[in-house]
Amino acid sequence: MAGFDFVMDGESVVDADAPVSRAERRDLQIQRVMDAAKKCFVRSGFQGASMHQICAEAGMSPGALYRYFPSKEAMIAAITEADRRNDAEIFTAMFENPDVVDGFVTAAMAHVRHMHESGNAPLFAEIRAESMRNDAIERTCTMAMSEVQQAFGKYLQDAVDRGDIAPAVELDAFMPMVVAIGEGLAINDLPAQGVTFENIEKLMRVTVEAMLRPRRRE
Amino acid sequence: MAGFDFVMDGESVVDADAPVSRAERRDLQIQRVMDAAKKCFVRSGFQGASMHQICAEAGMSPGALYRYFPSKEAMIAAITEADRRNDAEIFTAMFENPDVVDGFVTAAMAHVRHMHESGNAPLFAEIRAESMRNDAIERTCTMAMSEVQQAFGKYLQDAVDRGDIAPAVELDAFMPMVVAIGEGLAINDLPAQGVTFENIEKLMRVTVEAMLRPRRRE
DNA sequence: GCTTTATGCGAACGATCATTCTCGGTCAAT
DNA sequence: ATTGACCGAGAATGATCGTTCGCATAAAGC
Numbered sequence: 001m002a003g004f005d006f007v008m009d010g011e012s013v014v015d016a017d018a019p020v021s022r023a024e025r026r027d028l029q030i031q032r033v034m035d036a037a038k039k040c041f042v043r044s045g046f047q048g049a050s051m052h053q054i055c056a057e058a059g060m061s062p063g064a065l066y067r068y069f070p071s072k073e074a075m076i077a078a079i080t081e082a083d084r085r086n087d088a089e090i091f092t093a094m095f096e097n098p099d100v101v102d103g104f105v106t107a108a109m110a111h112v113r114h115m116h117e118s119g120n121a122p123l124f125a126e127i128r129a130e131s132m133r134n135d136a137i138e139r140t141c142t143m144a145m146s147e148v149q150q151a152f153g154k155y156l157q158d159a160v161d162r163g164d165i166a167p168a169v170e171l172d173a174f175m176p177m178v179v180a181i182g183e184g185l186a187i188n189d190l191p192a193q194g195v196t197f198e199n200i201e202k203l204m205r206v207t208v209e210a211m212l213r214p215r216r217r218e
Numbered sequence: 219m220a221g222f223d224f225v226m227d228g229e230s231v232v233d234a235d236a237p238v239s240r241a242e243r244r245d246l247q248i249q250r251v252m253d254a255a256k257k258c259f260v261r262s263g264f265q266g267a268s269m270h271q272i273c274a275e276a277g278m279s280p281g282a283l284y285r286y287f288p289s290k291e292a293m294i295a296a297i298t299e300a301d302r303r304n305d306a307e308i309f310t311a312m313f314e315n316p317d318v319v320d321g322f323v324t325a326a327m328a329h330v331r332h333m334h335e336s337g338n339a340p341l342f343a344e345i346r347a348e349s350m351r352n353d354a355i356e357r358t359c360t361m362a363m364s365e366v367q368q369a370f371g372k373y374l375q376d377a378v379d380r381g382d383i384a385p386a387v388e389l390d391a392f393m394p395m396v397v398a399i400g401e402g403l404a405i406n407d408l409p410a411q412g413v414t415f416e417n418i419e420k421l422m423r424v425t426v427e428a429m430l431r432p433r434r435r436e
Numbered sequence: 437g438c439t440t441t442a443t444g445c446g447a448a449c450g451a452t453c454a455t456t457c458t459c460g461g462t463c464a465a466t
Numbered sequence: 467a468t469t470g471a472c473c474g475a476g477a478a479t480g481a482t483c484g485t486t487c488g489c490a491t492a493a494a495g496c
Contacts, residue, residue, distance in 0.1 A: 184402020
């Protein structure tokens with residue numbers, strides 16, 4: 001039997017005829033574990049998922065799994081970081097769009113769509129719940145979002161300076177509130193509740209427009 | 219030593235000189251357990267908190283605790299229901315206010331304030347995370363909110379009929395989205411992040427106004 | 437008074453948990 | 467061909483989990 005095949009039954013993860021280096025294979029195995037862990041965490045939560053379940057899902061023994069992650073805590077940290085980084089990237093895309101409102105709505109809709117399609121809402125909810133009692137997770141969340149917030153702030157300030165927008169409240173208060181609203185939309189997975197993307201976008205546009213270009217009090 | 223005193227050390231929970239009936243005392247004990255459990259769940263999560271921890275927090279042995287709740291699952295269910303019911307009551311108050319926008323903003327601010335002062339945000343986050351994988355919890359959340367949503371829908375429809383408001387999207391889509399946004403604000407506990415109540419209210423008013431009385435497209 | 441019922445304690449139970457250990461095998465380098 | 471680092475399986479470990487049990491005590495009903 002030629003090539004690698006580390007799975008004894010079911011699908012083989014490493015293609016039997018594609019030779020890979022040690023380091024490459026290691027990365028693939030790490031990815032395999034993370035995929036399995038993510039599945040289990042979504043299904044049972046961080047504390048609820050057992051290492052044996054994760055091993056079974058990954059088709060790997062505990063001894064093997066522990067070669068790649070020193071502890072369950074480390075796996076939680078790794079998955080949290082990957083998830084938060086992924087989210088951050090979606091938002092960074094909006095900073096290219098010269099129309100602030102449109103850029104914002106587009107990015108937010110991409111986020112809602114991604115959350116719906118990937119089925120990651122439970123994982124995100126789990127991360128947020130865990131972040132409120134686990135300092136390490138909390139730091140990961142803050143760090144991943146702080147660079148986005150910083151760039152976001154600059155992006156908005158530029159638009160303010162050129163007179164494109166005039167936020168209803170100071171930017172320091174505006175940004176956390178927008179993040180909070182976005183999280184609410186993400187966790188609730190509105191498309192799954194039957195709300196159409198069209199309606200979500202329509203209401204979001206009205207809202208963002210009002211927040212960034214408020215009506216004058218008459 | 220007269221009267222009851224079931225705590226061997228530390229504070230006594232049942233006043234030593236106030237005779238209470240069996241049923242009354244039972245209710246007090248149940249409340250005692252629920253308070254302790256809530257504290258532990260906030261600290262460690264539903265799965266992370268152990269029955270021994272809850273026993274210690276309640277100043278009660280496992281044997282005693284199990285006289286009041288048949289299982290940990292039952293305790294989680296009871297605490298979830300109490301929390302959701304509490305939230306529902308806050309929102310029901312808004313249906314008295316004839317000005318929809320003002321009623322809405324007032325209720326939402328009461329919610330934000332309550333969430334901040336009670337320090338219940340972690341519990342709420344935990345409940346939402348658990349609800350995504352535990353059908354019983356999910357049903358509790360839906361039930362507690364469905365009566366509110368129904369009354370909310372009627373309240374809004376009345377306002378639409380009399381021409382007070384003209385929501386940007388259909389009510390069926392509007393309500394879930396508003397709930398989602400509210401949850402985001404609740405979980406994030408903005409006052410704890412330094413955002414003032416004043417700013418929260420200001421942006422909320424602008425937003426609600428825009429959603430319910432949108433500008434016409436020019 | 438005596439009996440019945442409700443409480444409470446805390447040791448003990450079996451199950452399951454995260455993690456470790458041992459050992460046989462495989463790869464890359466010599 | 468031999469070596470040495472790496473990898474993987476799976477049994478084993480001690481800890482901890484949710485829950486139960488037996489027994490003592492106190493109150494309620496007669």
